[in-house]
Amino acid sequence: MKSIIATAAALILAGHAFAQDSFELDPAQAATAEALVAEALESDLAWSIVESLTTEVGPRMPGSEAEVRARAWGEALGQSLSFDRVTIEPFTMPFWDRGELEISITSPYTQALHGSALGGSGASPRSGPVESDVVYFRDINALTAVADGSLEGKIVFVDGDAMVATQTGAGYGPANNRRRIGWQHAERAGADAIVVRSVGSDFHRNPHTGMISSMDGEWANIPVIAISNPDADHLRRLHHTGAPLAMQIRATAGWHGDVTSGNVVLDIVGSELPDEIVLIGGHLDSWDLGTGAIDDGAGIAITVAAAELIARLPERPRRTIRVVMFGAEEVGLLGARAYAQQHAEEVGNHVLATESDFGAGRIWQLVSNVDAAANPAIDAVGQIIAPLGILRGGSNVPGGGPDIIPLAMAGVPTVRLNQDGMDYFDLHHTPDDTLDKIDPEALAQNVAAYAALVYLAANMDVEFRTPAEEAAAEE
The missing domain is CATH 3.40.630.10 (Zn peptidases)
Known part of the structure; x- marks a missing residue:
């Protein structure tokens, strides 16, 4: 009983304090x-x-x-x-400017993907296509652990999970890391290009664009591409089959003064x-x-x-x-x-x-x-x-x-x-x-x-x- 009375008294005092501070x-x-x-x-x-x-x-x-x-x-x-x-x-x-983009799977079969160059992306060499084997990373944390030069001649794919839709958009920051910094680790490891799962909560076959982060004022020298969530799901399933996975990318994105x-x-x-x-x-x-x-x-x-x-x-x-x-x-x-x-x-x-x-x-x-x-x-x-x-x-x-x-x-x-x-x-x-x-x-x-x-x-x-x-x- 005493605790109930004390609680009630505290609430009354709190209400009194609020009334004094009210506007x-x-x-x-x-x-x-x-x-x-x-x-x-x-x-x-x-x-x-x-x-x-x-x-x-x-x-x-x-x-x-x-x-x-x-x-x-x-x-x-x-x-x-x-x-x-x-x-x-x-x-x-x-x-x-994002320029033009063509992106497709070339192995185990040919299939066009729906992608978008991310802001700050580089172009493929001489605006021609890059065709390479794909190295799969389950998330951005796995990519950050790779050794310098260990991905020479490869295309990196960073998976992750589609964002969970929330009232506040709380998942955006963590999911956005793959878009922002993935290229820095891919380029450090010598990759020819990096593809990431779009940062978005939908399952339409639409890519989500956005800006990458510069590193010491420098931008990507390789293509940095986001693909739609359904396409990312498809790449994950292909990876789990164990079949060789390869991709071709032609990108003309770049800076223009x-x-x-x-x-x-x-x-x-x-x-x-x-x-x-x-x-x-x-x-x-x-x-x-x-x-x-x-x-x-x-x-x-x-x-x-x-x-x-x-x-x-x-x-x-x-x-x-x-x-x-x-x-x-x-x-x-x-x-x-x-x-x-x-x-x-x-x-x-x-x-x-x-x-x-x-x-x-x-x-x-x-x-x-x-x-x-x-x-x-x-x-x-x-x-x-x-x-x-x-x-x-x-x-x-x-x-x-x-x-x-x-x-x-x-x-x-x-x-x-x-x-x-x-x-x-x-x-x-x-x-x-x-x-x-x-x-x-x-x-x-x-x-x-x-x-x-x-x-x-x-x-x-x-x-x-x-x-x-x-x-x-x-x-």
Whole structure:
């Protein structure tokens, strides 16, 4: 009995402490946020934006002519809406093109495979085919153990398991190791090429592309190819038969010098604190197999539409709201790094940042990484968007989104509206990343959550930075 009473007392005290630390929204601001939610749920603006981007521009390979057209599209979109300032901020980047690929089994019989050169892949010699025996590795760990020079004249196949679909995409990082670093060990061991199982959770005969990791600034000199999960399963079964396995690959991928990319920056200038910035956005580029609807046309549409609804209000928010359409995300967060460098002197003015870059599934959770004293304010935002089916999650969760990483590393506080990613890695970096995969109602729910969050963050009298971060930003 005493333990029950003690527990009850502790809960009462905890509730009292929470009440003391709670944050009460300004009633007018709360009402406006709720009105934005209602308007967003009825709006088709985000759908119109992502439909326009994927239809009129199409795939947007980083550094390509298509990405140039995408920036022009983004600039024109910003100028056609209610933003106060539209800017293109250029940066230089190396351009990689996947070229052509032919890949097939040649022993124990001939069969074409469905593959994709991975970003940073090299070409086969003189653009001719490589035909070699295949050495099978069950996973990336097995490959990392091989001796230097032990795979001369061979083609490496790194198997693994298809990702398990989860709400959070938790399996992506571990599975991605074979894509990122497999080539480094294959090339070290003298292989002529490396083929890996696609990093994805689907069982369609679609390859998943993506970027490899450089090693000391150097890229692969050999073809680095991802094949579809069904083709990887087929190679595994052939390996288990014990029959000799050989493959032929012709790849023309490679680097083509430096080009200009850029970020498109759309600002709603704050009425009282114009130098303080709440930053949101997505990435404008995409891989070229699909039309980049899920990754990340949806994120562009969600954040632009949310900001536009706020811009249409009778009064500007207190702080500036900035939407960044980041360039060249897919090849190493190049636009994000350029933005952080170009805005280094004002990074201390960025009061909060977040990105939409996980598809178009419904948002189910709000997490944050802000000063502890600001958590009650984020909790209050959570109460406004709770009717959308969004739970308040962790209050010390690093992140904000891939393109936010350089800002977060510089001390900018972050929040993240986590989306349901159960089907995200079915579509990620594949030909299936197309507009029909987006649910308009889920897209509108995303816009509603972003509109409320960003409006309140831009108006609340709250310091989101920790005191130490604030002091460092002022130095």
